[in-house]
Amino acid sequence: MNDKNRFLKKALLLIACCFCLFHTGTFAQDNKKFLNPIMAGFYPDPAICRVGDDYYVILSSFAYFPGVPVFHSKDLVNWNQIGNILDRPEQLNLDKHGVSRGIFAPTLSYHEGMFYMVTTLIDRGGNFVVTATNPAGPWSEPVWLKDVHGIDPSLFFDEDGKAYIIYNSDAPDNKPLYDGHRTIKMQEFDHKNLKTTSAPVILVNGGVDISKKPVWIEGPHIYKKDGYYYLMAAEGGTSVNHSEVILRSKKVNGDYVPNPNNPILTQRHLPANRPNPVSATGHADLVQTQNGEWWAVFLATRPYTEQDHYNIGRETFLAPVTWKDGWPIINPDFEEVQYAYNRPNLPAGKTPKLPLNGNFTYREDFKERELPMHWLMLRTPRTAWYSLSKPAGSLTLDVRPETISGDANPSFLARRQQHIYGNASAKMDFKPASSDEFAGIVAFQNETHYYALGKTLVNGKEVVQLRKSEKATEGSPETTVLAAAPLKKKDSKKPLFLKIDFRAGKYAFYFGSKEGDWTLLQDNVDGTFLSTRTAGGFVGVTLGMYATSQGKPSTGKASFDWFDYQGNDPVY
Template sequence: MARRASSIATIVLGSLLPAFTAQATATFSWFDYQASDTTSQVEQGQFSNPILPGFYPDPSITRKDDTYYLVNSSFAYTPGLPIFESQDLVHWELAGHALNRPSQVTFENLNTSRGIFAPTIRYHDGLFYIITTAVDAGGNFIITAEDPAGPWSDPVWLPEVGGIDPDLFVDEDGRAYIAHNDAPPGEPLYDGHRAVWLWEIDLDTLKVKKDSRKLLINGGVDISKQPVWIEGPHIYRVNGWYYLTCAEGGTSVNHSQVVFRTRSLSEPFVPYENNPILTQRDRPQSDITSTGHADFIQTPQGDWWSVFLATRPYEGNHYNTGRETFILPLTWKEEWPHILPAGEPVPTTLPMPVGVATDKATFAERSRHFRDDFDSTALDPQWLGLNTFERGWAATEKSALTLQPVTTSLRNAEQSAFLGKRQQHMQFSASTQLEGAEPGTTAGLVVFQNRRYHYFLGVEQTDTQRIVFLEKVEDGKVTRLHETELNGSGALILRVENQEKTLQFSVKDVAGNKQMTIGEPQPATLVSTQSAGGFVGALIGLHARTSAGE
C-alpha cells in the first residue's frame, strides 16, 4: 500500500513540476511536524478515535472482498478526494487521490471551502464509483476506477441532479439510484429547509433516467419542528428493508444522524421513532462534538460499523483540526440501526477487534510525526495545494524544495506558491529550515485556515537587509505584529509551537545557533473554523511571494 501511495504521488505531482524560469526563488531544506499531546497514545489492545485525525471530513466507505476503502471531502485543496485503504477498519493507508489532474475539474479562484463536498464511494461488479459535488465548479459528477489507487476517470457530469451530497445505491436487481440534498418542493418554509430527492441512473451509460425524480424526505424527521439541513443521504438494503440515513441539524454543534426505512422505494420512508441514532448536541459539555454525516459498512463476518465526522474543540466551539473521521460499531435493534445511545459521549478509544494485529502502527499513531527532507523528485502526498493541480512553482531536487513566487499575496483567490500539511493535533510543533530567499522574494511558514485568516512567519530579503516578521491576516486585514532585522544571509529555522489556545513563533540562526521568539504568543482561535468560517481545518504550510506584496 505504501508503494502505491508513492507512485500516485509521482503521477499527481512529479509530472507537473516543469523546469523553472530564471526568477527569484526561496529554498527549504526540510519540514518537520511533531505532535506533543497524548490523544493518539492508547493502551495495548485498543485503538484511538478519530481514526483519521485532522481535516478528513464527510467520510464514505465501501468494501471489496475483505478490503475497505474510504474517501473524504477535500473542498478546494489539491490533490482532491483522498482515498484510504484498510483490511481491518483500524489500520488505514493513503492509497491515492481520485482527483489529481486538471482535466478532471478546476477549482480556479474558488474560496477554500468550496469545491468538493461530501463524496460517496461504492464498489459494484468490478468497478469503483465516486459520486460527489464540485460546488461552484460544475455541480454533481461520477468518476470510476478499477483500482481505488487510480487512475480515476474524468468526470461524467450530472446536470439533472442539483444540490449537493449525492449518494449512489445499487439494488439487488442491478438498478441504481442517486439520492441527494436539494431545495424542497415549492418555496422553503423556513431557513435551512431542504429535501432529499431520488433519481434512477443507468450504470452502463452513467446517464440519469429522465422523469425519474422523486421526493424522499421533505425537511427532515418531523417537518413540524422545522428541522434544518437534511443532507448526506445514504441508502442500504438490509433484510428486505430499504434504509435511508441522513445528517440533520447542520455540521456544527446541532449535528445529528437520523434514519428512515421502507419496504419499497415506491413507498414513503418512515422515520425511526428513536431518532437521532447519533448526536452529541444533548451533552452540555463534551470533548467531541458535531457528530454526524455517517456511512455504514458490513464486514465479511456480518458485523456492522459506522464512520462519521466529528470535531474536537479546545475552547467553546473552537477547533483547528477540522472535521475528522471517527468510527463506532453499529448494532441493530428491532430492525433499526443504532450507533450511540442518547447522552453518551463518543469514546476516544475502542477495543481492538478480534484478530486485528496490535503491533502495527495506526494512521493516527503515524501522524504524530511527519518529516520531509525533500529527497524525492515527487512531493509527499500529504502536501496540499490551493485551487490548482499544476505546480510549476514548486520543485524538489538535491534534498531541497524550491518555491517560486506567483503572487504578491496569499490573500487573493489567484493561485499562490503555497503547500500545506494538515494540523492533526491540538498541541504540536512545526518547523522548517529556510536556506535562503533571493532578493525580491518573501518566504516562510504559514499557519493557514483560509486566505482571509492565517499567520505568516516570513523572511523578507532585499539587496541590503533581511527582515523576519510575523504577520496576522484577520478577516482579510493584514497586521504586521512584529519584525526584526537579522544580520548575515545564512539558513534560518522557522518554528511554531501550538499549545491548544496559543501559537508561539520563533526563528533560529543556524550558523550562530541563536534562537529568538518572534512576537507575543498569538491566539490559536484565529485559525479555528469557528472564527474563520467554512468547513476545513488548519494547515501548516510553506509559502513564497514577491516582496512587493502586503
C-alpha cells in the same frame, strides 16, 4: 447537605471523572483498543466502501488540490493513503474558488468490478461521477450529471440490478417553509452509461419531523438489510447541532418511516464544559465487516473552549454499531463518543506510513522523486512552480506574484494540522531580492485568517517577520506585521529555521540559525483567530511552506530541506 456529605459527593464525582478520562483520554493504542479520531485533522465527510476484505474511505477536499483523498485499510483502524481521486488538472477546475468551496461530500461505491465516486463541485459544474477499476487510480474524467440538482450525492445498487442516485436538494417547488428546509431526492441511475433515467422523487421532506422545522437534511445513504431499505442522513447542520438520523421502507422509493429513537448519533445535548469533548457528530456512513460486525465512520470536532473553538477542522471517527428492533444504534454502550474502543474483529492491518492519529512526530525530508500524496496546494495548478530536484533532496518553491490572500494557485504547499497541541518547523534557504519577496511557513485557515512566519527585506536588510492576514480591501495591505526581528549579518548566508508552536487557542512563533536553538519572536498569539468559529468555512488549519512576491514579478527561489511536524495532545 452537610459539609461531610458534600465533600464525599465531590470526591466520588472526581473519581468518576478520572475513571472516565482513563477510558476516554489517557491511553495508548494497542492490540485491543484503537484511538479516535482515526483520521485526525481536516478529514471531513467520510464515506466508506468494503470490497471483500478491503476497506476504502474517501473525504471532502474543498478547494485543495489534489482532490478527494482515498485511503485503504484491512482492519478499519490502520489507514494508508493510496491516492487522490482527482489528481489531474483536467479533472478538477478550482480556479477562483474560495477555500471552503470546491469539492463537497464525495461518496464511494463498488459494483461488478467498478468503483464509482460521485460528488459535487460547488460553483462550477455541479454533480459528476468518475470511475476506476482500481481505487488507487487512475480515475476517469468527470461525467457531469446535469439533471441532478443538489449536493451530497451517493449511489445505491439494488439486488435486482437497478441503481439509484440519492442527494440533498431544494425544498418542494423551490418554496422553503423555513431557512434550512431541504429534501432528499432520488433518481434511477444507469451505471453503465453514467446517466439518470427517471425524474427525481422526494424521499424525505425537511427531515424526520417537518413540524419541528429540521434543517439541512444531507449526506444521504441507502442500505438494504433484512428486507428493508434504510435511508440514513445527517440533520441539524454540521456544527454543534449536527446529528445522524435514519428512516426505513419496504420499497426503495418509499414511503420512509423514521426511527422512533432518532437521532441515532448526536452529542448536541451534552454540556459544553465536559472534559475532552467530541462535538458536532454526524455525516455518517455504515459498513458491515466480513465477520458480521457493523461500524460507522462519521465526522466530529474536538473544541478546546466552551465557545466551540476548534482549529483543526472536522475529523473522521469510528464507532461500533448494534442493531435493536430492526434499527441501528451508533455508539451503543456510551452517551459520549469515545477516544478509544475495542478494535474490530479483523486481522491487524499494516501500520500506516503517515501517522493519522494519536501523538506522533513526522519529518518530510523531500528525498522522494514525487511529492508525497498527503501534501496539498490551493486550487488547480496551471504551471510547474515547485521542484524536488533543483537541488535534489530539497523542496524548492518559485517566488511568484500570487498570494494566499487571493483566489489563485499560490506557491504554497501544506499538510494538515492534526493536533490541538504541537508544533511545525522547517529549514529554509532564501535570499530575498526586495521588500516584496517573502518566504517562510504558514498556519493557514483561509484567505483572511492565517499567520505567516518568514524572511523578507526591510530597508535593504534581512528580517524575520510574523504577519497576520487582514480582510483586504482595494488599496489596503493583505497582512499586518505583528512582530519582526533583524537577522545578524553573519547569519544571512545560513539557512533559517522557523517554528510554529500551537497550544489550543495560543500560538507561538520562533526562528533560529541552527536547528533546536530557537529565539522566540512572538508568544501568546491569538489562536482562536484560526478557529472555524471565528474564521467560518468547512476546512481546518493547514501548515506549510510559502513564497510570494506579492503581485510583483520575481525570479527568486525558496528551498526547504525538511518540514517537521509534532503532535502532543494531552488527551493521549
